[in-house]
Amino acid sequence: NAGVTQTPKFRVLKTGQSMTLLCAQDMNHEYMYWYRQDPGMGLRLIHYSVGEGTTAKGEVPDGYNVSRLKKQNFLLGLESAAPSQTSVYFCASSTPLPGKYNEQFFGPGTRLTVL
Amino acid sequence: AQTVTQSQPEMSVQEAETVTLSCTYDTSENNYYLFWYKQPPSRQMILVIRQEAYKQQNATENRFSVNFQKAAKSFSLKISDSQLGDTAMYFCAFMKHAGVADFNKFYFGSGTKLNVKP
Numbered sequence A: 001n002a003g004v005t006q007t008p009k010f011r012v013l014k015t016g017q018s019m020t021l022l023c024a025q026d027m028n029h030e031y032m033y034w035y036r037q038d039p040g041m042g043l044r045l046i047h048y049s050v051g052e053g054t055t056a057k058g059e060v061p062d063g064y065n066v067s068r069l070k071k072q073n074f075l076l077g078l079e080s081a082a083p084s085q086t087s088v089y090f091c092a093s094s095t096p097l098p099g100k101y102n103e104q105f106f107g108p109g110t111r112l113t114v115l
Numbered sequence B: 001a002q003t004v005t006q007s008q009p010e011m012s013v014q015e016a017e018t019v020t021l022s023c024t025y026d027t028s029e030n031n032y033y034l035f036w037y038k039q040p041p042s043r044q045m046i047l048v049i050r051q052e053a054y055k056q057q058n059a060t061e062n063r064f065s066v067n068f069q070k071a072a073k074s075f076s077l078k079i080s081d082s083q084l085g086d087t088a089m090y091f092c093a094f095m096k097h098a099g100v101a102d103f104n105k106f107y108f109g110s111g112t113k114l115n116v117k118p
Helices: none
Strands: A004-007 A010-013 A019-025 A031-037 A043-051 A054-057 A065-067 A073-078 A087-094 A110-114 B003-005 B010-014 B019-021 B024-026 B032-039 B046-052 B064-069 B074-079 B088-096 B106-108 B112-117
Touching (some): A004 A087, A019 A031, A019 A087, A019 A110, A031 A073, A043 A065, A043 A073, A043 B106, A073 A087, B003 B088, B003 B106, B010 B019, B019 B112, B046 B064, B074 B088
Parallel strands (some): A010 A110, B010 B112
Antiparallel strands (some): A031 A043, A031 A087, A043 A054, A065 A073, B003 B024, B019 B074, B088 B106
């Protein structure tokens, strides 16, 4: 099992450019998440998905879009990148256990710099 | 809303010694989970230990243990016999006890950078 993988690992964009970050998991998890990590702020939830074809907004969704066309993939898109989106992006996945704790498994992160 | 506070941005400890990282949280929930995650320089988020709020017994995982004080809303992490490989950023996190239709959302603290010195 590769677990949760993210592509690419690093990327530099110019302001206004667009890009898509790909997250893939091979654990057949229902839930998937995108977080961003900024210095001194921990991880904050951008968007999440509770199943194929469904997405929802998290804490900081502005400037991002997501899609979950396949259960194993969760894409994060930046349509017009801004310097404020310079961050490290983490994908995670979990499987729901009603009334119980669902451990989230994290990918290795993508470092994005917007100039 | 839930908030998680880690008041120690950075700490240092000598190898083989013991160190305690602090975490406090604010919630009106009665049932929830608390976690400590480790993030080494590789950036990989690694679950260190978790605690269910309904359990009075403090969780332990080898050299890692917690001091969970529910009334005080405090959740500290103790690392015994510190090793060089423990050097990392440590994040405290909160998750409420969700029902079938609820979504399990993490609330993370801002992190404590731990340096283990030889």
